[in-house]
Amino acid sequence: MSEESPRSETAALDGATAEDKPTIRVAGLLVHEGSILMVEQGRGDDRYWLLPGGGVQFGETLSDALRREFQEELAMRVGVQRLVAIVESISPDPEYAKHVVHLVFEISAPMEDLPEPQESKVLTARFLSELQLQSADVRPPISEFLSACVREMPSSPQYLGRRW
Numbered sequence: 566m567s568e569e570s571p572r573s574e575t576a577a578l579d580g581a582t583a584e585d586k587p588t589i590r591v592a593g594l595l596v597h598e599g600s601i602l603m604v605e606q607g608r609g610d611d612r613y614w615l616l617p618g619g620g621v622q623f624g625e626t627l628s629d630a631l632r633r634e635f636q637e638e639l640a641m642r643v644g645v646q647r648l649v650a651i652v653e654s655i656s657p658d659p660e661y662a663k664h665v666v667h668l669v670f671e672i673s674a675p676m677e678d679l680p681e682p683q684e685s686k687v688l689t690a691r692f693l694s695e696l697q698l699q700s701a702d703v704r705p706p707i708s709e710f711l712s713a714c715v716r717e718m719p720s721s722p723q724y725l726g727r728r729w
Contacts, residue, residue, distance in 0.1 A: 598692070617638055638683055653726065
């Protein structure tokens with residue numbers, strides 16, 4: 566390894582713009598009566614399901630970000646429990662530069678009513694059963710993990726690797 570190699574790597578990292586850096590996304594895993602709360606979103610004609618949540622703002626704790634996102638998206642007050650999974654989504658398409666680190670937390674919430682979407686990006690919110698999860702377009706693709714969580718929550722955080 567040459568002497569210039571570490572400096573080159575450092576220079577490349579230091580010169581990165583905000584768009585070149587990974588985004589941290591917090592997501593809430595709420596299991597209720599054998600189903601998991603999911604939100605449907607879309608891009609163009611493409612429709613897909615994901616765990617409710619969103620990006621972490623600078624200076625915001627992970628728990629605060631998750632509570633804020635649930636309030637904004639679904640007008641829900643949630644309790645943040647523990648980290649259950651970490652997933653990396655890195656686009657394989659060089660034309661679509663996207664790298665998201667998803668931190669999935671177990672959450673709790675009072676269940677008087679079904680959550681109602683509060684933002685236009687959330688098309689619908691619904692509890693999906695294990696069977697529905699298996700046939701849904703879930704992003705990142707962690708349907709198997711979510712199905713396992715319906716049966717039993719993992720005892721420690723799981724690193725699910727790179728999923729796109």
